Amino acid sequence: MSALGVMNAAEEGIAIPGTLSLVGLDDIAIASVAPISLTTIAHNRRGMGGAAATLLMQAIKKEAPEPGVLILPMTLVVRRTTSVATNG
Secondary structure, eight states, rough: HHHHHHHHHHHHTTTTTOOOOOOOSSSGGGTTTSOOOEEEEEEEEHHHOOOOOOHHHHHHTTTTOSSOOOOOOEEEOOEEEEEEEOOO
């Protein structure tokens, strides 16, 4: 939602994607139908939910969670709010 707020504020003279490239995070439904289709990074919601459920079940069973870092894939969804950088 913050990126959409920036888009609204930028309507006052800042060209998107000309002067400003903008990327959101979360790929909410409105991002694809906004007046300027928002480039975004899509989370792996199912994977995050599964990992959270596993940790919750371990806590309920009073089991120690496995130490480590869980890395879930994300997807860049390129739409109309990004462009190639220029030297300038």
